[in-house]
Amino acid sequence: MMKRTFFLGVCLFLLPAFAMAASSGYPLDHIEPDLNDKASLQRGAKAYMNYCLGCHSLKYQRYGRTAKDIGIPDNLMLKHLAFDPDIKIGDLMTSSILEENAKYWFGAPPPDLTLHSNLKGGPDWIYTYLRTFYEDEARPFGVNNLVFENVGMPHVLSGLQGRQIKPECMQLPQLASNGGQKRDVLTGDVLLEKKCGREITDAGHYPLQKVDNTGTMTTADYDAMIYDLANFMYYVGEPARIDRTRIGVYVLLFLAFFYIFTWLLGREYDKEFHR
Ligand code: HEC
Structure with a gap:
């Protein structure tokens, strides 16, 4: 009985690890997201709005909150990063693609990506995924992916990255x-x-091997852009993270300061106690 409970416990403990490993097994490239790098978040937001929002909504995130957190004035956000003049600053960042159509076109509807960076391999997964599309004639859009085998998404950044063959x-x-x-x-x-x-x-x-002169960006520039995109998606996955680290520092400072008085008070009590 003990043995079985122990075995069950170990399985439950390892469950998240199995879930993470459930993708293709291609080793992910590691990146360190940096939420203090506002310029990177802004570039990532721009790339997301230009190349991804058409298919993938961020339906738990509002334009206003994003603008404030990543340091873009509201009017510039609406002017440059919202594509419909009817959009208000308080609106959710939804996509205008219809799910039924998308499912018919791509075989699978493009999922909402607000929380994606908390799933699978996090920012590492996104960073690797967007850099490992390769040509595969057997697939409907002519591309396959190393971390997401038989993916339904076309390689929308192919013109920037260039073609890759395996x-x-x-x-x-x-x-x-x-x-x-x-x-x-x-x-x-x-x-x-x-x-x-x-x-x-x-x-x-x-x-993978890049086919020469097929993309407008160098590999280094493309990788930098994908880093910014992954960084932005990491922010969107948990916008409170920016505040949390800032407030956390104040809380720790307060506790350190408070400790002095607690210790002094404790010393007074101690005197009474031993007399
Ligand atoms: C033309 C529509 C389209 C565009 C534009 C597009 N995608 Fe996709 N994407 C899809 C579809 C469809 C899927 C679902 C694929 C599947 O499940 O086989 C997908 C899947 C994904 C996934 C994996 C979701 C999962 O299930 O884990 C990620 C991450 C992703 N896309 C990121 C992006 C990013 C970032 C961009 C912008 C650079 C982008 N996509 C642009 C259609 C699109």
């Missing part, structure tokens, strides 16, 4: 047993070997 096999440096790269003794050239499928990622290499 070669079955790649020529990669041979690794020595100490982890370094093997070199030719005479020429000093790095020795290459053919790696295929999962071996490519297992050896720590990015398994």
